[in-house]
Amino acid sequence: MTELPLVRGATGEPVPSGARPRVRASWARSQRYGVSPEEVEPVFAGALETDSLFYECGAEVLGRLHGTLANEPLGLMITDAEGLVLARWSDDADINRSLDRVHLAPGFYFGERTAGTNGLGLALADRVPALVRADEHFVAPLRRYTCAAVPVLDPRSGDLVGSINMTTWSDASSDLLLALAQSAAGNTSALMHVRAGGHPARPAPRGEVFHVFADRLAAAGPDACPSRAWRDTVAAARAAVAAGHLLAVVGEPGAGKSAVATLARHGGRRRERVLVARPPQAADVEAWLALWAPELTARDTCVVVSGADSLPAWAADELAALLGATASAPLRPMVLTAPSVDAVPASLAALVGAVVEVPPLRHRGEDVEPLARSFARERRHRDVDFTPRALRALAAHPWPENVRELRAAVREAAARTDVVDVQHLPPSVLSAGSRPLGRLERLERDEILRCLTRPGTTAVQAATELGLSRATLYRKIAQYGLRVPGRE
Numbered sequence: 001m002t003e004l005p006l007v008r009g010a011t012g013e014p015v016p017s018g019a020r021p022r023v024r025a026s027w028a029r030s031q032r033y034g035v036s037p038e039e040v041e042p043v044f045a046g047a048l049e050t051d052s053l054f055y056e057c058g059a060e061v062l063g064r065l066h067g068t069l070a071n072e073p074l075g076l077m078i079t080d081a082e083g084l085v086l087a088r089w090s091d092d093a094d095i096n097r098s099l100d101r102v103h104l105a106p107g108f109y110f111g112e113r114t115a116g117t118n119g120l121g122l123a124l125a126d127r128v129p130a131l132v133r134a135d136e137h138f139v140a141p142l143r144r145y146t147c148a149a150v151p152v153l154d155p156r157s158g159d160l161v162g163s164i165n166m167t168t169w170s171d172a173s174s175d176l177l178l179a180l181a182q183s184a185a186g187n188t189s190a191l192m193h194v195r196a197g198g199h200p201a202r203p204a205p206r207g208e209v210f211h212v213f214a215d216r217l218a219a220a221g222p223d224a225c226p227s228r229a230w231r232d233t234v235a236a237a238r239a240a241v242a243a244g245h246l247l248a249v250v251g252e253p254g255a256g257k258s259a260v261a262t263l264a265r266h267g268g269r270r271r272e273r274v275l276v277a278r279p280p281q282a283a284d285v286e287a288w289l290a291l292w293a294p295e296l297t298a299r300d301t302c303v304v305v306s307g308a309d310s311l312p313a314w315a316a317d318e319l320a321a322l323l324g325a326t327a328s329a330p331l332r333p334m335v336l337t338a339p340s341v342d343a344v345p346a347s348l349a350a351l352v353g354a355v356v357e358v359p360p361l362r363h364r365g366e367d368v369e370p371l372a373r374s375f376a377r378e379r380r381h382r383d384v385d386f387t388p389r390a391l392r393a394l395a396a397h398p399w400p401e402n403v404r405e406l407r408a409a410v411r412e413a414a415a416r417t418d419v420v421d422v423q424h425l426p427p428s429v430l431s432a433g434s435r436p437l438g439r440l441e442r443l444e445r446d447e448i449l450r451c452l453t454r455p456g457t458t459a460v461q462a463a464t465e466l467g468l469s470r471a472t473l474y475r476k477i478a479q480y481g482l483r484v485p486g487r488e
Helices: 023-032 051-070 093-101 119-128 140-144 176-196 214-224 228-242 257-263 282-297 312-327 365-380 388-397 400-413 440-451 459-466 472-481
Strands: 074-082 085-087 128-132 144-152 160-169 209-213 248-250 273-277 301-305 335-337 354-357
Touching: 023 119, 023 312, 051 074, 051 160, 074 093, 074 119, 074 400, 074 440, 093 160, 093 354, 119 128, 119 144, 119 160, 119 312, 140 144, 160 176, 209 282, 228 248, 228 257, 228 354, 228 440, 248 257, 257 301, 257 335, 282 301, 282 312, 301 400, 335 440, 365 388, 365 400, 388 400, 440 459, 440 472, 459 472
Parallel strands: 248 335, 248 354, 273 301, 301 335
Antiparallel strands: 074 085, 074 160, 128 144, 144 160, 209 273
16 A cells, blocks of 8 residues: 555644555645645635436425424535535534634535545545544634534436535534445435436446457457547547556547547557546545556556546555656556546546546437447347337437446447337437436336337327327427437
C-alpha cells in the first residue's frame, strides 16, 4: 500500500493517531484541495433541484423518520451527488443554530472540497457508508459533531444520486447513528425502485479484473461499426496512446467506451492483450490494485480502468500514486473510461494527457444494423436474418442506453427466431415514451404491441381483440409512443 502523506489540522497537529486509512486519505485530499482547517468557507448554490425521484423518496423517508426522533439532538439531511444540502430536518433549536453557523444547511455545498473530511463528503467520495467522529474532521469547528452518511445509487442506472446524512453532537452516543443512516438510505433506494417501475437494480461494482486479446476484439469491433464517427474516435484514441498520453475515453453509458479503450492500443501485434479492471468496493482496494498493478510495466499489455468515475476516492489516490511511480516509462499502457473527464477523481484527472469522446449510438445510425447482425450472430453462432420492418424499427429507436441496450434487445430476439421481425423485439424498442411506466401500464402496452405486430392483423382486428374502440386504440398508441413500422 502506498504511504499516505502526513497532514496537519487547524492547530498544526497531524491527523489523529490510529486514524483509519480512509480518513487519512481524506485529510490528504482536503489539504490538496486547499480547504481551510480553521473554518468552513460557505459555498451557496442559490437554487435547489428538488424535482428528482431521489429527492421525492428521500424526503418522504426522512420526514417519517424525523417524526419519530423529534426530541433528539439530531440533524437529518439529504444531499445531491456533489454534496449540496437539499433539505434538513431537526426540531432541536441548539443543533439547528450550530449547524447553520458551519453552513451545514440547505443551499450550501458540504463535500470534501468545501468542508474537508466529514461524514457526507467521505461517503460521496468513496461511495460507501462513512462515520466521521469528533477530531477526525479536518476543519476544527466541525469537531463538535459526529456525522454518519450513506450514498444512494439510482436503482435503474447504478449512478450516484446523493446521500443521506445524520449529524449529532460529538459527545452524544453514535453507536447506532450509522445503522440508522443505512436504514434510511436503504428505504430510500427501495422506494425509488418501486416508483421507477420495479426495474432491477444494477449490482454494485465488485472489482472484476479480466483480460481480452486485442486482436480478437479488433476483428469484430471496427468491422461491426462502419460509421465515420466511430472510426475517427478509434483513430484518435490510438494516436493519443501511441503518443504516450494517459487516455480518458468519455461518453454516455453503453456507448462503447470500453471497446474504444481496448482498441486504443491495438497495433496488429497478435500477442498484445488488454486487461480490464472494474471499480472495487472500498474494502477491496489493496487486493484489487495488487492483482493487476504489476501489468503497468508490461509493454504488451494495455490496462483499462473501466468506470473510473465510480472509483472510491481512496482507490483513485492509490492508483494515481502508482501511476506517478511509473511516469518515467516511455509509454504508460493505461486508459480510463468515464462519462466525462470532470467525473474522473481529481488525483487521476491531473494525470490525463488526452481525452476522446465516443459519440452515442443515436448519432451513429450507420452502426445500428451491422451491430444488430453481429450481436445476433454472437447469440446464435451463425447469421440471423432481419425483416425490413425490424430493421426500420431498430433504426428509428433512439437507444437511450446505447449499444448495451441494442445488444440486449437483439440477443433476446435472436434467441426466439431465425428471422427477426417486429413482434420479436422488446416492447421498449417500439415505444418512444420517456416516462417510466407502472406494472399495469407495461402490461397494457405489451398486449397492444402483441396484437399490432402480429403479421396480417389490421388495426380494426387488433382493437376488437383488445376489446377497445378504434379511437381508444389510437389514443393508447399515442399515449405510449408506439412505433410499428408499416402502421405509421
